[in-house]
Amino acid sequence: MNYRAKRKGKRTELTSLIIKEENCDYCGCCVAVCPVDCIELEEKKISIDMIKCTLCGNCPYACPVSALVGETA
Amino acid sequence: MINDSYDIIVVGGGPAGTTAARWAALGGASVLLLEKDRELGIPVRCAEAVGWKTLLKYVQPNPQAVTVKLNSVRFIAPDGTEFVFKTDDVGCILNRRIFDHDLGRMAAQAGARIITRAYVNGLVFQSGKIGGVKVSLPDGNKEIKAKIIIAADGVESRVGRWAGIRTHHVPKDLESCYQMTLGGISVNTDYVSCYFGTNVAPGGYAWVFPKDEDTANVGLGISANRSEELKAQDYLERFVEKRFPGASVLACVAGGVPNTKPFKKVHGDGILLAGDAAGQASPLTGGGITNAIAAGKLAGEIACESLKNGSYLEKNLAVYTKKWEDQWGGEHRRLYRIKEVVNKLSDVTLNNAAHILAEIPSEQITLKQVFRTTLARHPKILIDIARCFL
Ligand SMILES: Cc1cc2nc3c(=O)[nH]c(=O)nc-3n(C[C@H](O)[C@H](O)[C@H](O)COP(=O)(O)OP(=O)(O)OC[C@H]3O[C@@H](n4cnc5c(N)ncnc54)[C@H](O)[C@@H]3O)c2cc1C
Ligand code: SF4
Ligand code: SF4
Numbered sequence: 001m002n003y004r005a006k007r008k009g010k011r012t013e014l015t016s017l018i019i020k021e022e023n024c025d026y027c028g029c030c031v032a033v034c035p036v037d038c039i040e041l042e043e044k045k046i047s048i049d050m051i052k053c054t055l056c057g058n059c060p061y062a063c064p065v066s067a068l069v070g071e072t073a
Numbered sequence: 074m075i076n077d078s079y080d081i082i083v084v085g086g087g088p089a090g091t092t093a094a095r096w097a098a099l100g101g102a103s104v105l106l107l108e109k110d111r112e113l114g115i116p117v118r119c120a121e122a123v124g125w126k127t128l129l130k131y132v133q134p135n136p137q138a139v140t141v142k143l144n145s146v147r148f149i150a151p152d153g154t155e156f157v158f159k160t161d162d163v164g165c166i167l168n169r170r171i172f173d174h175d176l177g178r179m180a181a182q183a184g185a186r187i188i189t190r191a192y193v194n195g196l197v198f199q200s201g202k203i204g205g206v207k208v209s210l211p212d213g214n215k216e217i218k219a220k221i222i223i224a225a226d227g228v229e230s231r232v233g234r235w236a237g238i239r240t241h242h243v244p245k246d247l248e249s250c251y252q253m254t255l256g257g258i259s260v261n262t263d264y265v266s267c268y269f270g271t272n273v274a275p276g277g278y279a280w281v282f283p284k285d286e287d288t289a290n291v292g293l294g295i296s297a298n299r300s301e302e303l304k305a306q307d308y309l310e311r312f313v314e315k316r317f318p319g320a321s322v323l324a325c326v327a328g329g330v331p332n333t334k335p336f337k338k339v340h341g342d343g344i345l346l347a348g349d350a351a352g353q354a355s356p357l358t359g360g361g362i363t364n365a366i367a368a369g370k371l372a373g374e375i376a377c378e379s380l381k382n383g384s385y386l387e388k389n390l391a392v393y394t395k396k397w398e399d400q401w402g403g404e405h406r407r408l409y410r411i412k413e414v415v416n417k418l419s420d421v422t423l424n425n426a427a428h429i430l431a432e433i434p435s436e437q438i439t440l441k442q443v444f445r446t447t448l449a450r451h452p453k454i455l456i457d458i459a460r461c462f463l
Binding site: 027028029031033035037040041042043058061062063064065 | 118194234251297301328331
C-alpha cells in the first residue's frame with residue numbers, strides 16, 4: 001500500500017486549502033512534502049497551483065507556522 | 074552580464090552549492106551559481122552547530138565565523154531528568170551568515186560566478202536531455218545553457234524532480250522546525266542542550282545552542298506528521314515561555330530538515346543533487362552543514378571529471394551516487410533506523426533511561442556506556458535498539 005492510500009484511510013482529505021501569506025516565512029517545508037510539485041516559492045512569494053493540487057493534506061502538516069490552513073468536510 | 078552558456082550551473086547558494094561551485098571551478102570548469110535570495114546565508118534557517126574535526130576536513134573556517142566551542146551535550150528527559158555526556162569531537166556554533174558568505178567568497182575566488190536574486194523555475198531540455206535552466210531575474214526571464222546542473226536547492230528541492238528524481242518527502246521524514254535567537258538570557262557555553270518529550274517536540278527535540286553567555290539559538294523540530302494540533306512555532310513559544318520567560322527575540326525563522334533514508338539515486342542525465350536537496354542531512358540529529366559541504370565537494374569534482382571525459386549521461390554520473398553511498402550510505406541508514414526507534418519510544422521509557430544514565434558520573438558517559446547501561450536495565454529497549462542495528 002502506498003503512502004497516500006494509507007493516508008486516505010486514516011485522515012480525511014482536504015476540501016479546500018488556504019494560504020495565509022501574512023504568516024508565511026518562505027521556509028519551503030510545504031514544497032518539500034508536496035507530491036505533485038504544485039507550490040511555487042520565491043524569496044518572498046508563495047503560490048499554489050490549485051489545478052494541480054490534489055488536496056492531499058501534506059503541506060498544512062509540514063508548515064511550521066499557521067500559514068496553510070486545510071479544511072476538511 | 075551573465076553568459077548564455079556555462080559548463081556547470083549550480084542551483085542554490087547554501088553550503089552544498091557554494092562548495093560544489095568552488096570545486097568545480099577549481100577543476101577548470103566555467104561555473105554559474107544561482108541563488109534565489111538576495112544574500113547568501115540569510116535568512117539563517119539553522120541552529121549553526123557543527124563537529125569541529127569533521128568541518129576541518131573540508132574547510133578552514135574564518136575565525137569570525139566561529140562563536141563558541143564546546144564538547145558536551147546535555148540531555149533533558151520529558152520529566153526533567155538530565156545527564157551530560159562528552160562527545161568525541163569538539164562542537165562549535167558557527168555564525169552562518171559569515172560562514173556562508175565565506176564559502177561564497179571561496180567559490181568566487183576559484184572562478185565561479187555567483188548571482189543572487191536569481192530564481193530557477195524550470196529546466197531546459199534539448200532532445201530529451203537537460204540542456205540548461207530557466208531563471209527569473211529582476212530584469213526578466215532568461216534561459217541559460219549548461220552541460221551539467223548541480224541541484225543544491227535545499228530541502229524544498231524541485232530541480233531534482235524536474236529531472237525525474239523523486240526528492241519530496243513523506244511528512245514523517247521531514248522535521249518541521251521553528252527557531253528563535255534569544256538575547257538577554259543566561260546560558261552555559263560549555264554544552265549544548267537537547268530536550269525531549271511529546272509535550273516539548275513530538276518526533277524531534279528542542280535545542281539550546283549557546284552563541285555567547287547571553288545569547289542562544291533556541292529552537293525545535295517536530296516530525297511533520299505530528300502537527301495535528303500544534304505547529305512547531307506553537308511548541309517553541311510554549312517552550313520559550315517556560316524556560317526563558319522575558320527573553321528578547323533577536324530573530325525567528327521557520328525551516329525544514331529532511332530526516333530521510335538515503336535516496337536511491339542522487340544523479341541523472343546531466344544532473345547531480347547535493348546537500349539537503351539530496352536528503353543528505355543526518356536523519357537522527359538534523360545536522361546537515363558538513364554533510365552538504367562534503368557532498369558538494371564530491372559533486373563539484375565529479376562534474377568536472379565528467380566534463381573532461383566529455384560524457385555526463387546518467388551512466389557516467391552514477392559514480393557520484395556510488396561514491397556517496399560507499400562513504401556515507403551505511404552510516405546514514407543506521408542513523409535513520411535509530412531515529413525511527415527513538416521517535417517511537419514513549420516518554421516513560423525515555424524517563425526511565427534518563428534515570429539510569431543520570432546515575433553514571435558524566436565523565437564516564439560515552440555513547441557506548443549509554444547503550445550498555447540502558448540495555449542492561451531495560452530489555453525492552455534492548456529489543457527495539459537491537460532491531461535497528463540488524
Ligand atoms: C531550524 C534548523 C536548524 C538546523 N540546525 C543545524 C545545525 O545546528 N547543524 C547542522 O549541521 N545543520 C543544521 N540544520 C540543517 C542545515 O541547515 C542544512 O542541512 C544545510 O543548510 C543544508 O545545506 P544545503 O546547501 O544543502 O541547503 P540550504 O542551505 O538550504 O541552501 C539551499 C539554497 O538554495 C536556494 N534555492 C532553493 N530553491 C531555489 C531555486 N529554485 N532557485 C535558486 N535558488 C534556490 C535557497 O534559497 C537556499 O539558499 C538545521 C536546519 C534547520 C531548518
Ligand atoms: S511551509 Fe508554511 S511557512 Fe514554510 S513556505 Fe510553506 S506556507 Fe510558508
Ligand atoms: S495539499 Fe498536497 S498537493 Fe496540494 S499543495 Fe499541499 S502538498 Fe501539494
